[in-house]
Amino acid sequence: MTTSDLYEAMRTQRAVRRIRPDPVPDDVLQRIFEAATYAPTGGNQQAWRMIAVTDPALKEQLGALYAGQWQPFSDNYRKAAETMDADAAAAMDRTLAAGDHLAANLGRVPVVVIVCFKPSGLAVTDIDQERVPVVGGGSIYPAVQNLMLAARAEGVGCVLTTLLCMSEPAVKKMLNIPDDWATAAMVPLGYSVGVGYGPISRKPVDKLFCQDQWDQAWDAHP
Amino acid sequence: MTTSDLYEAMRTQRAVRRIRPDPVPDDVLQRIFEAATYAPTGGNQQAWRMIAVTDPALKEQLGALYAGQWQPFSDNYRKAAETMDADAAAAMDRTLAAGDHLAANLGRVPVVVIVCFKPSGLAVTDIDQERVPVVGGGSIYPAVQNLMLAARAEGVGCVLTTLLCMSEPAVKKMLNIPDDWATAAMVPLGYSVGVGYGPISRKPVDKLFCQDQWDQAWDAHP
Numbered sequence: 001m002t003t004s005d006l007y008e009a010m011r012t013q014r015a016v017r018r019i020r021p022d023p024v025p026d027d028v029l030q031r032i033f034e035a036a037t038y039a040p041t042g043g044n045q046q047a048w049r050m051i052a053v054t055d056p057a058l059k060e061q062l063g064a065l066y067a068g069q070w071q072p073f074s075d076n077y078r079k080a081a082e083t084m085d086a087d088a089a090a091a092m093d094r095t096l097a098a099g100d101h102l103a104a105n106l107g108r109v110p111v112v113v114i115v116c117f118k119p120s121g122l123a124v125t126d127i128d129q130e131r132v133p134v135v136g137g138g139s140i141y142p143a144v145q146n147l148m149l150a151a152r153a154e155g156v157g158c159v160l161t162t163l164l165c166m167s168e169p170a171v172k173k174m175l176n177i178p179d180d181w182a183t184a185a186m187v188p189l190g191y192s193v194g195v196g197y198g199p200i201s202r203k204p205v206d207k208l209f210c211q212d213q214w215d216q217a218w219d220a221h222p
Numbered sequence: 223m224t225t226s227d228l229y230e231a232m233r234t235q236r237a238v239r240r241i242r243p244d245p246v247p248d249d250v251l252q253r254i255f256e257a258a259t260y261a262p263t264g265g266n267q268q269a270w271r272m273i274a275v276t277d278p279a280l281k282e283q284l285g286a287l288y289a290g291q292w293q294p295f296s297d298n299y300r301k302a303a304e305t306m307d308a309d310a311a312a313a314m315d316r317t318l319a320a321g322d323h324l325a326a327n328l329g330r331v332p333v334v335v336i337v338c339f340k341p342s343g344l345a346v347t348d349i350d351q352e353r354v355p356v357v358g359g360g361s362i363y364p365a366v367q368n369l370m371l372a373a374r375a376e377g378v379g380c381v382l383t384t385l386l387c388m389s390e391p392a393v394k395k396m397l398n399i400p401d402d403w404a405t406a407a408m409v410p411l412g413y414s415v416g417v418g419y420g421p422i423s424r425k426p427v428d429k430l431f432c433q434d435q436w437d438q439a440w441d442a443h444p
Contacts, residue, residue: 006371007375010260010261033431033440036430036431038424040235044424051434052432055434123384124354125384125388126387126390126405134339134359135406138362138384141360141364141367145364149232149371150228154225159262162348165351166347178436185360202268210271214399214403218255
């Protein structure tokens, strides 16, 4: 198979926080959702579900909850920006302004996806380590990434957010999520106000990959 | 952009546990690793690193550790298979035999990727919920999924495994991983003994997606 579409989708997968209210056609949503279903999960358990929220009243309520978490979160970043150099502060300002826009407009985003998972369906192999467990996410976020890559490829903007997990009990009540399920992310989906994709800023391979030992960069490969 | 490569990669991304010792060319590995770097992370922190283990002695040692965790794990599944119907038991047998092969041959897999992360670099927004946290994985497993999708597209087999997290202290010592970093996965990479990709068995969209409320399937969409 060829690889150009795949790499282009990955290379241009920007976080899109300014989303237009225009509807996303059902066939496009169907393909994006199918992409999520393909993802691997531990023991092929697929102990995740996604709720596609399209009801305006529910989206407004989610937006109010999200805005409540976003406010103190963004205040901290605004304070941190005061001690940054001008370029970093300007970049932070742009991100925070886009986040403000998302928080204020969530009710008008066409589809707000709430990602759920069943803790008892996950084999959390790092539960006994002396640090925060992450392995449960290994059976959830590959599906989220498939969803987001498909959205990018379909020209639909989105962003992976997790602040709403701090309001999990309220979200569960609002969407009728059973007691033995939990929430892992919120992904708003819709067409971007601006271009919505393009170059991303990431560390290069030799800063993120080592060879054989921690202190040996991959570019040391013979 | 077109979407065919992307969806084909996702739709055929099987777990590959029988891997040939033939080397993977450096340019192919470079593209696979670059794909991982593109993934989104919370606050663009990229608080992950991957160690590509190619040294035969180190791979043997990782294989011995992995086999030690695989044995009791697979014994449990073999016991569970005794009460399954014939088809399910046969499928389980095939998966377990492939897992046995991986455990016995890890030293001969060309590249064994150990995925690391820095707990203090993650915003774990679900740390206070009364269930196992997963959100830290939201800044790690999208990169792992990018790596695996790129591998699939390049014809390189791989599988996401997490059993080795149970031996994290030994793995950290072996690879010189700093105290304030941890491990999230092991992904063996190489060409498959068999076809290595093809149809996957997953639940359909209407079993995994709801609309507006938990008990309302997405196919209820008007």
